[in-house]
Amino acid sequence: MARKPEKNLNYNFTPSLRGSQIEANYSQQTIDSHCGNPFIEALPPIFEEEYVALKIARYPKYQDEHRKLGKQTRLHLVQEIADYVETLPFHLRVEQRLSRLLRHGYKARNPFSPEFVRQFHIGFDKLLEEGVDDNGVNLAGVRSTANAFAMVGVSGQGKTTAIESSLLLYPQVIHHSQFNGQPFILKQLVWLKLNCPFDGSLKGLCINFFQAVDSVIGTKYFQKFVSNGRNSVDVLIPIMAQIASLHGLGVLVIDEIQNLSTMKSGGAEQMLNYFTQLINTIGVPVIAIGTFKAMKILSGSFSQARRSTGQGDVIIDRLIEGEEWSYFIERLWRYQWTAKKTALNDPLKKAMYELSQGIIDIAVKLYMLAQWEAIGESEQISVSLLKHVAKRDMQLVQPILKLMKQNKKEALLLVDDLYPKWDVFNEFLERSKEKVNLEGEIRKQIYKEEKVKQDHDKYMDLVKTAVEFGAPLDVAEQIAKQVIKEHEVEQDLVFLKRAVVNAIPSHTISSTDTKSNSTNKRKKVNPILEPNDIRGVVINKEIREEEVYEKLLERGNILSKEELFGLGS
Template identity: 45%
Template sequence: MLTGSKEQAVYTPSEDPMYRHNPFIEALPPVLPMEKVASLLRRHPVYHQSERELAASKRLEAVQRIANYVEPLPIFLELEQRFSRMLRNGYSPRNPISAEWIKQLRSGFPDLDWDRGKPDYQPLVRSTAAGFAIIGTSGVGKTTAVESVLSLYAQQIQHSGKYGGHALDRVQLVWLKLECPQDGSLRGLCLNFFQAVDEIVGARYYHKFGNNRRRSVDELLPEMANVAAVLGLGVLVIDEIQRLNEASSGGAAKMLNFFGQMVNQFSVPVVLVGTFKALPLLSGEFAQARRSAGQGDLVWSNLPQDDVWDFFIEGVWHYQWTKSETPLTPTIRNALYQESQGIVDIAVKLYMLAQWAVIGQEDETISPELIGDVARDSLQLARPILEALKKRDLAALGRIKDIMPPISDLEQYLRGARERVTLEGTLDTMKAQRVAQQQNAHKEPDEILMRVAEVLLEAGFPVDMAHQCAEEALKQHADETELAPVIKDALLRAVGVRPPSRGTQRNPSRKGQHQKTQKSAVEKALAEMIGARKGEVTPHQALKNAGVIKPIEEFWTNK
C-alpha cells in the first residue's frame, strides 16, 4: 500500500467556473503547466565523476542508485493530465457544503432556470466522474508513473475552520492505491480497503466490518462505497488487476461491476492498472462507465526505438561507475534495445547488471557482447515476453504471467559481484604484503631505523629523542610490513601521547642520567643531519658519510 502526506487545507479560488465554491476542489493544488509537472516528477539520483576512483566495493553499491532513476516521459505527462481532470470532475458533484453547492451550480450553469415554484429546488446534474484502465507490459513503468503522479497530491487534506462562512471540519482522502490480493478474491480486496483506510485516517472500519465473517461480499461492497463517499475519496487506484479471479468469491465480474457503480452512483473515479492478461476482465458495467465518461483506456506498451527511447537511455547512461568510461555508441544503444525490447525496467536492470559484471575486473569496459551475455544469464524468465513483443503477439502477451526479474535475483547477482571483488581485493592485498615483506627482508635494520628517525628530525625533535622513539616504535611493530604505522607510533611517542617503553626515559633536559655509550653509525648520521639542516652538508651526504647509503658499485656483480 502506498502512503502519502497529510496537509492542512489551503483554498485557492478555481479559475474554472464549474469548480468554484467547492472546498474539495479548491483545496487541491492548482492545475500545473507541463514544464512544472515534468520538473516535479523527475528523480535523478546524485552522481559525481570522481566516484569512479572509489574502491570497487563502494562502486558496486553505488550502481544501485540507478534503480531510483525516474525520467518523466511524454506518457507520464498525459497520465498527470488525466488524473488532474479526473479528480476535479469526480469532486464536482460532491460539494460537502449544501449552500456552497448551490453557488457552485449557479457559477457553472449561469443560464439555468431555478424558478420551479419551490424554494428548496436543486437541479439534477449528471456526474462526470471518469474511471479508466491502464494496461501494459510488465516493467514499462505503469506503477512508477501512477505513484509519481499521486505523489503530486497530498493523500489527506484536513479541513478545519470555515469555508465561505460555513463551518467545515473533516478529512478529505484524496487518493487511495491498493493492490489486488494474491488470491484474487473479492473479499480480500474489500478487507484490504478497510485496513488501508484505518491505517491512513486512524479509523476502525476493519474492526467494524472485517471481523464479522458472516458478512458476505455483497454486504461489504456497499459499506466500502459508503466509506469512500464519507471520506471524500478522490480516486481509488487498484494495481495488479490481472490477479482478479473469476472463481474466487464471486470473481472479477462482480468486482468490476461494483467499480462501475462507484463511478456512476458515488462519483468516485476508479483506475485499474494491470498487464495484458487483464484485458478479458475489463468488460461489463465498468467498461460502459469508462466509455461514457470519454476518458478512454491507456494502453502502455514498450517504447519503440525512436527519439523517446534515445532520450531515456542517454539519461540513464550518465550513471556509470566503471573505472574507464564507456561511451554510448549506436551499437550499444541497439544492443540494449534488442535485449530489452524497449521495456524500461529491463533496460535499467541490464545496465546495472553489466556494471556489476565488470567492476573490479582488469578491464571495466561495457560492450554490446557483455550486454548480450548478461541478458542471457540473468533475464531468462523475460524471454517469452520479449519474443512476444518482437512478434507483436498480443494473444501471447495476454497468456504470459508477470515475468519481470524479481528483486531477489538482482540481489543475488550483486552478492556474487561483491564476493568476487572482495576475493580479488584480498588476494591483491596479500600479494602486496608479500612483496613488502620481501623488500623489507633485504633492508638493514639501521636503514629502517634511519628512515623513521629522519621523519622525527624533520619535525624538529632532538637527535636523541628521534633515535629513541624510532627504536621503540620499531620494536613495537617488529612484524609490520608497512612503514606508516611505525612512523605514526614514533611520532606519538615523541610528542608524549604514547608513554615510553618500560625501563626507558626520555627527558633531554635531565642530562647525566643516560649511560654514555659509543654512538652507532645511525646516531652519527643523525648528528650529521642536524649539521646538514644548518647548511654544513646535505642530508643525503650525511647519510652517505655515515655509511647508511652505499655506493652503487657495491651492487654490481662481476660476470
C-alpha cells in the same frame, strides 16, 4: 441455526501507498464550476507539464569524481540506478487524466449541497440498490460527474510508477476545520490506491479497503465492521460506499486488476459491477491498472462506466526502437561508475534494445548488471559484456524476450502478460467510448495494420481514377503503385489523383511501345469515346499543340485569355 461468523483474517493487509497530509488551504479557482467546493478549492493548483516532468523524474546523485572511488563503493553506487525514473510522455498524460478526473469527480459532490447530505439520510444500501434514473440521477438527487479510465500494458514498463508518481503530487489527506466561516471538520481522502486481492475476490477488496483507510486517516472501521466476521460482502459494500462519500474520496486506484482473471465465472463481473456503481451512483472516480491479461475483463461492464468523458484509456507497451528509445537510453547512460567512461554508440544502443526489447525495467537491470560485471575487471561496457550478463543473469526472461524479438503474434499470444490477444485488444478498443492512448511498440503494430488497409483503399481509388481517364487496367494498376511509392508520405487523395492523371500519357506511350515490339504485334485500338469527352481532342497523335488549344477553346473546356485575365476585374 445461526450462521457462524466468517474468519476474514486470511487476507493479510498489504500496506498501500502513503502520501502526505496537510491542513486545508483554500485557493481561488479560475474555473467557475470549481468555485465554492471545499473538496476542489483545497487541492493544489492545476499543474503545468514542466512542473510534472521535474517532480516525477528521479535521478541518482552523480559526479564524475565518483569513478575514482573504491570498487565496493562504486558497486553500491550502481544500485542507485534501481530508483531511476525518466519522465516520458505517458507519465505526463497519466497525470493530466488524474487531474481532470479528481476535479470533475468532485463537482457533483460538494459537501455543502443538500443533495450530497441527503444521501446519508437515505442510506447507501438503498442508493446502490436503486441505482440511477434515465437522467443519471440517484435517489438523493445527485447526478454523478465521476469518470474512470483503465491503464493496461506490458509488465515492467512503469504503469505503477506513472500512477504512483502522479498521486504523490497531491496530498493524500486534507484536514478541514472551517470553510467560508462555517464549521467544516473533515478528513478529506483525496486518493486511495489498493492492489487487487491475489484471489480477485470482492471480499478481499472490502477488507483491503477498510484496512487501508484506517492506516491512512487513523479510523477503526476494520475493527468495527470486519474483524468480528458477522458482516457479509453484501453488507460491507454499501458501508464502503458510505465511507468513500463521508471522507470525500477523490479517486480509488486499483492495481493488478488482472488478478480478477483467477475468479470463477461471474466473480470478476461482480467486482467490476461494484466499481461501476461507485462511479455512476456514488460519484467516486476509479482507475484500473493491469497487464494485458486484464483487457478481456475490462471489456465487460466496466467499459460502460468509462463513458464519454474525454479522459481515454492508456495502453502502454515496450518502447519503440528509434527516437523514444534513443532518448531513454541516452539519459540512462549518464549514470556510469566504471573507472573508464564508455561512450554510448549505435552498436551499444542497438544491443541494449535487442537484449531488453524496449522494456524499461529489463533495460535498467541489464545496465546495472553490466556495470557490476565491469567494475574491478575491464572497467568498460561493451556489446559482448551486455550479451554475456544477459545470458547468464537474466535467464528467466530470455524465453519471453526471444519470442518478443521474433515478433510473431502467434508465439506472443502465449505470454498474455506481455502481449495482448488481438481479438481481445480489438474488443477493448471497440467498447472503449473514448480515445485510447497507445504507447510504445503496440502503437506501431496498430498503425502498421491500419496503414495496410488504408493503402489498399487508396490504391483501389487511384486505379479507378486511372481507368476513368483512359488507362488500361494493367497500366492503371502500375501507375497507382508507382504514385503511392513515390508519394508515400502524401496523404492528400486529390494530390495523388492528380499525380496519377499526369502519369497516364507516359505510361500509355511506354506500354504501347512495349506491345509494338512484342512478337504478337497488335494494332492499338482507340477507345470509343462520347462526343463530349475531352480525350477525343488529343486522340490523334499527329495533332499540334496549337490545334489542341483551339479545339478545347472551341468546346468551352478552357477559358480564353480575355476571360482568364478578366476574372479579377
